[in-house]
Amino acid sequence: MLHYLIRRLLAVIPLLLIVAVMAFGLIYLVPGDPAVAVAGESATPERVEEVRIELGLDGNFIEQFRRWASEVLHGDLGTSLFSDISVWDQIEARLPATMSLVVFGLVMALIVGIPLGVIAGLRQGTWVDRLLTVLATAGIAMPAFWLATLLILFFAVNRHLLPATGYIPFSESPWEWFRHMLLPGLAIGAASAAEVARQTRSGVVSVIGQDYIRTSRAMGLSRRSIAAKHVLKNAGVPIITVVGLQVGRIIGAGLVVEQMFAIPGLGQLTIAAVQSRDIPTIQGVVLVIGSIVLFTNLLVDVSYAYFSPKLRSS
Amino acid sequence: MSDANNATGVSGEAQAEADTPEVVHSPGSSRLQHFVRRYRGEPLAVASTVIFLLLALIAVFAPLLAPYDPNDTDLIAKFTPPLTDGHLLGTDDLGRDAFSRLLYGSRITLVAPFIAVGVGLVLGLPAGLFAGFRGGWVDVVFSRTSDAVMALPGLILAIAFIAARGPGTTNAMIAVGMGFAPRIFRIVRGATLTVRGETYIEASRSSGASTTRLIGSHVFPNILPPLIVQASVLLGFAVLTEAGLSFLGIGVQPPQASWGVLLRRGFDHLQRASWLSWPPGLMIMILTLCFQFIGDGLRDSLGRETRRE
Numbered sequence: 001m002l003h004y005l006i007r008r009l010l011a012v013i014p015l016l017l018i019v020a021v022m023a024f025g026l027i028y029l030v031p032g033d034p035a036v037a038v039a040g041e042s043a044t045p046e047r048v049e050e051v052r053i054e055l056g057l058d059g060n061f062i063e064q065f066r067r068w069a070s071e072v073l074h075g076d077l078g079t080s081l082f083s084d085i086s087v088w089d090q091i092e093a094r095l096p097a098t099m100s101l102v103v104f105g106l107v108m109a110l111i112v113g114i115p116l117g118v119i120a121g122l123r124q125g126t127w128v129d130r131l132l133t134v135l136a137t138a139g140i141a142m143p144a145f146w147l148a149t150l151l152i153l154f155f156a157v158n159r160h161l162l163p164a165t166g167y168i169p170f171s172e173s174p175w176e177w178f179r180h181m182l183l184p185g186l187a188i189g190a191a192s193a194a195e196v197a198r199q200t201r202s203g204v205v206s207v208i209g210q211d212y213i214r215t216s217r218a219m220g221l222s223r224r225s226i227a228a229k230h231v232l233k234n235a236g237v238p239i240i241t242v243v244g245l246q247v248g249r250i251i252g253a254g255l256v257v258e259q260m261f262a263i264p265g266l267g268q269l270t271i272a273a274v275q276s277r278d279i280p281t282i283q284g285v286v287l288v289i290g291s292i293v294l295f296t297n298l299l300v301d302v303s304y305a306y307f308s309p310k311l312r313s314s
Numbered sequence: 315m316s317d318a319n320n321a322t323g324v325s326g327e328a329q330a331e332a333d334t335p336e337v338v339h340s341p342g343s344s345r346l347q348h349f350v351r352r353y354r355g356e357p358l359a360v361a362s363t364v365i366f367l368l369l370a371l372i373a374v375f376a377p378l379l380a381p382y383d384p385n386d387t388d389l390i391a392k393f394t395p396p397l398t399d400g401h402l403l404g405t406d407d408l409g410r411d412a413f414s415r416l417l418y419g420s421r422i423t424l425v426a427p428f429i430a431v432g433v434g435l436v437l438g439l440p441a442g443l444f445a446g447f448r449g450g451w452v453d454v455v456f457s458r459t460s461d462a463v464m465a466l467p468g469l470i471l472a473i474a475f476i477a478a479r480g481p482g483t484t485n486a487m488i489a490v491g492m493g494f495a496p497r498i499f500r501i502v503r504g505a506t507l508t509v510r511g512e513t514y515i516e517a518s519r520s521s522g523a524s525t526t527r528l529i530g531s532h533v534f535p536n537i538l539p540p541l542i543v544q545a546s547v548l549l550g551f552a553v554l555t556e557a558g559l560s561f562l563g564i565g566v567q568p569p570q571a572s573w574g575v576l577l578r579r580g581f582d583h584l585q586r587a588s589w590l591s592w593p594p595g596l597m598i599m600i601l602t603l604c605f606q607f608i609g610d611g612l613r614d615s616l617g618r619e620t621r622r623e
Contacts, residue, residue, distance in 0.1 A: 018462035029478035141602035143554050145561050146595035149581050153588055252467035256558050260581065270470075274477040274564050282477040286470060293465045 359611020433491025
């Protein structure tokens with residue numbers, strides 16, 4: 001098992017390196033001379049040279065990348081060309097809002113998706129199962145930003161039940177934090193809940209037909225305790241896989257939904273950076289989000305070890 | 315659709331396609347006819363195909379169908395509610411007819427996903443064939459790169475590309491296609507690897523068949539079914555991503571409008587004119603569902619015969 005964990009950990013390093021090369025390489029996609037494009041057409045030659053050095057574009061590619069990567073490893077993601085603030089400081093200031101939304105969305109996906117999947121799986125073929133399947137299919141095809149629009153319309157515009165905008169840090173007031181997270185969290189979590197429900201259902205369906213479940217039934221275990229003890233644990237691996245895959249989707253959906261709810265997260269920073277061609281900020285965001293997703297995938301791999309006895313004993 | 319699920323399901327089907335002998339059917343009926351017959355047995359897929367074709371017709375004939383010019387502003391008639399003064403779906407903040415804009419918006423919304431999937435195929439297909447056939451370090455480099463691209467959410471990848479190349483429909487769709495390439499790469503590489511190891515490939519090789527010929531006669535027939543299925547699933551994703559980018563204001567740019575652009579307009583005026591948000595949102599969802607059901611139908615009718623039959 002330790003062997004397995006070390007192998008998974010080592011496998012992440014080349015992926016991180018490639019993500020870093022991609023983030024750095026972004027500057028080469030800028031048409032024409034990136035330094036001119038970023039500094040603006042009317043910039044003085046001195047300013048262009050300044051920007052060139054700021055972008056790390058002097059010397060050859062390997063040299064440039066090595067310098068950039070070593071700065072990144074020392075925690076320096078460069079300086080925003082737009083606000084002259086350190087990219088890391090900007091990201092750090094917005095990460096809590098984004099991450100609390102992502103975690104909230106993910107938890108939402110699990111507490112809605114798993115029970116619905118178990119219910120559908122245990123009642124396979126009934127109308128309950130069919131209804132949930134239809135709902136799940138619709139949920140996956142529903143854009144998060146449209147669901148967010150509808151949620152705002154029903155709960156904030158028409159009824160004023162929940163706030164439509166803003167973000168209150170958890171440390172300030174857990175209750176207000178929860179109230180502000182509920183609508184955006186639902187909006188970004190719904191599609192993932194649908195996916196989790198589908199996977200849970202097929203996991204439950206495949207486990208429930210096994211001989212040892214029948215034996216447990218015959219030995220008098222209740223449906224509920226079988227579901228809790230055997231079915232969920234064995235259906236755990238596919239569920240966790242989906243969760244791992246959903247993190248990326250939720251972060252992506254979060255960028256859009258954050259804007260709609262005026263949550264001061266990475267989404268606002270990123271879109272402002274796109275509009276002002278602030279490449280260093282974009283590089284930083286790509287690097288940070290790529291690392292978060294890779295790290296989550298690593299956690300998923302580690303939890304496989306817990307859920308799969310085969311891996312645990314090897 | 316989860317990747318893990320997809321990857322195994324799809325390669326399993328490719329396998330089955332190769333292993334299962336053709337089912338007995340009336341003499342003279344081709345593989346295509348056989349497929350059509352099975353596809354017709356999938357009601358959701360057939361209905362989705364019909365809806366998609368209808369939408370395509372609407373997109374083509376939008377100028378004939380639209381009651382107004384989609385860009386004609388009329389500030390006196392702004393925020394007209396639906397079904398008033400000849401405006402079926404009302405008007406927006408500039409008095410433009412929402413129904414006409416929805417019809418015209420279908421043009422970009424329908425074409426854009428095909429560009430994205432095309433880009434994904436152009437990048438992923440040759441890379442997958444190359445990595446699968448060459449193996450060794452080429453395969454390692456390509457596979458790890460594809461894993462790394464997959465680690466970035468599609469929307470982030472697209473946003474990063476747009477930041478460098480500038481906003482617009484074409485850039486947005488190229489960016490989305492780049493995010494699709496790894497999924498196509500995986501399918502092609504997997505199928506190529508499987509085929510490469512077969513004895514009959516060695517036999518063809520030793521009898522002097524070129525790599526191109528091997529790909530054409532042995533690899534392609536095997537990867538085509540899972541590739542078609544994956545492409546139609548990706549079309550659905552592309553609809554959602556284009557809408558997302560346009561909603562953020564960095565995809566389709568004015569005066570062009572896609573359903574995502576219309577949805578954003580509706581959101582900006584949610585308090586005043588909530589009717590503007592419903593039609594584009596519903597249409598995006600319907601189109602996404604169409605591609606999803608068409609994909610499911612293709613999967614079931616291109617793979618091995620199911621128990622139902």
